[in-house]
Amino acid sequence: MSQFMTTFGIWLGAFFTISIFSFLYKDNPFYKLAEQIFVGLSAGYWFIYTIYSILIPNLFGKILSDFNSNIMLLIPALLGMMMLIRLIPKLEWISRYPIALVIGTSAGISMLRYTQSDVLSQVAATMINPLGMNTIGEKIGSFILIIGTVCVIMYFYFSRKQEGILGATSKFGIWFLMISFGASFGYTVMARISLLIGRLQFLLGDWLHIIKP
Amino acid sequence: MKRFLPLMVTFFIGIIVISSEFIPHKPFSSINAGLENWFLIISGFAILLGQISLIKVNSNKVYIKAENWQYYLIGLISFGVMVLCGILWGTQDANGILGSHVDLSKWLGSKPFVYLFDNVYQHLSSTMFALLAFFIASAAYRAFIMRSFESNLLMIAAVVVMLGRTTIGTSFTAWLPQGWRFLHLPDVANFVMNYPTNAAQRAIMISAALGIVGSSLRILLGIERSYLGGGD
Numbered sequence: 001m002s003q004f005m006t007t008f009g010i011w012l013g014a015f016f017t018i019s020i021f022s023f024l025y026k027d028n029p030f031y032k033l034a035e036q037i038f039v040g041l042s043a044g045y046w047f048i049y050t051i052y053s054i055l056i057p058n059l060f061g062k063i064l065s066d067f068n069s070n071i072m073l074l075i076p077a078l079l080g081m082m083m084l085i086r087l088i089p090k091l092e093w094i095s096r097y098p099i100a101l102v103i104g105t106s107a108g109i110s111m112l113r114y115t116q117s118d119v120l121s122q123v124a125a126t127m128i129n130p131l132g133m134n135t136i137g138e139k140i141g142s143f144i145l146i147i148g149t150v151c152v153i154m155y156f157y158f159s160r161k162q163e164g165i166l167g168a169t170s171k172f173g174i175w176f177l178m179i180s181f182g183a184s185f186g187y188t189v190m191a192r193i194s195l196l197i198g199r200l201q202f203l204l205g206d207w208l209h210i211i212k213p
Numbered sequence: 214m215k216r217f218l219p220l221m222v223t224f225f226i227g228i229i230v231i232s233s234e235f236i237p238h239k240p241f242s243s244i245n246a247g248l249e250n251w252f253l254i255i256s257g258f259a260i261l262l263g264q265i266s267l268i269k270v271n272s273n274k275v276y277i278k279a280e281n282w283q284y285y286l287i288g289l290i291s292f293g294v295m296v297l298c299g300i301l302w303g304t305q306d307a308n309g310i311l312g313s314h315v316d317l318s319k320w321l322g323s324k325p326f327v328y329l330f331d332n333v334y335q336h337l338s339s340t341m342f343a344l345l346a347f348f349i350a351s352a353a354y355r356a357f358i359m360r361s362f363e364s365n366l367l368m369i370a371a372v373v374v375m376l377g378r379t380t381i382g383t384s385f386t387a388w389l390p391q392g393w394r395f396l397h398l399p400d401v402a403n404f405v406m407n408y409p410t411n412a413a414q415r416a417i418m419i420s421a422a423l424g425i426v427g428s429s430l431r432i433l434l435g436i437e438r439s440y441l442g443g444g445d
């Protein structure tokens with residue numbers, strides 16, 4: 001019976017794969033069906049994930065195993081329940097307290113962590129001596145790295161009108177941004193194409209057995 | 214008062230978190246870890262809130278028989294099936310309220326939740342993203358026919374990186390003599406990734422981080438209040 005269910009699973013996968021690809025022709029009931037099932041299953045998956053991976057190990061499991069030591073956890077439990085009260089429009093204001101705690105914590109943590117990891121560390125990594133590099137390629141690259149970083153930061157400086165030296169450097173910064181976006185675009189295309197190849201391998205290999213997996 | 218007290222909570226919690234970073238003594242040293250755990254638990258409830266809100270919106274569409282309501286009903290049913298499978302028979306690592314139910318797992322080849330994930334969800338998810346390959350291609354075509362200097366830079370970088378990371382791209386420049394190896398496509402792609410792209414990414418990180426620090430300060434000082442929503 002397990003063999004039958006495995007085959008049935010492959011047919012299910014093939015049906016949903018073709019249903020989604022049918023959107024390339026035009027919007028149709030098969031695509032709409034697959035889309036809504038995807039939304040439903042995604043929501044269901046994250047619901048279960050939240051319960052089993054966040055709430056049980058961090059809250060319910062601890063409270064049920066040792067209530068006295070974890071009595072403080074009743075506070076976030078209560079705040080979480082207050083968050084759910086947001087669904088009742090008249091009592092919506094109650095949910096501001098857990099939101100305030102979440103926002104206050106994340107604002108405090110973000111300020112420190114981003115300053116450390118994304119400002120100080122990145123600035124320090126840019127303060128290099130290009131002439132101390134081993135090869136000509138590395139020397140040229142390091143000059144490009146320093147100039148590019150400064151020019152792009154100048155482009156993001158919006159407190160003054162971008163003209164004169166500021167305008168010229170920010171224009172140079174746009175060129176660096178374009179190269180970066182192009183490279184990111186190339187990687188995105190490659191990732192999507194590899195997914196497409198995976199889908200075709202599934203359809204032609206696992207399902208139709210035309211190619212060997 | 215309904216807005217003032219939450220603002221004070223945000224301010225004090227933010228100040229405590231920041232102070233605890235600079236005061237390595239009790240109770241400050243343990244506050245951060247505790248608050249992060251609280252943050253995780255409340256975020257868990259926030260995710261549940263999102264799911265319940267989705268059910269509410271879709272149920273309403275089914276109830277008033279809005280256009281395409283049948284599909285929303287199917288969405289709700291698939292949500293229910295996934296949740297029921299997860300709660301009753303558990304996930305790959307955890308048992309549900311009916312235990313691991315070995316017989317059913319033997320029949321399906323895996324637990325029902327895992328079976329649905331492997332045979333439906335994973336296929337839907339990867340096909341949905343694979344579909345984007347076609348739309349990216351058409352969007353790229355529209356962007357590249359603009360033929361400005363900037364769009365050309367973008368296209369050249371994209372092509373170099375794509376070719377430099379594939380076998381066919383490598384073979385294009387494989388015939389180059391040793392003295393011209395710096396023009397070998399994988400090396401050019403590596404150079405583009407290591408220097409100009411790295412410079413732009415670094416500048417974006419620094420600028421975004423400065424923006425986050427500014428926004429965080431505005432939130433803590435109560436200048437930015439939009440997260441509290443409308444009303445009194």
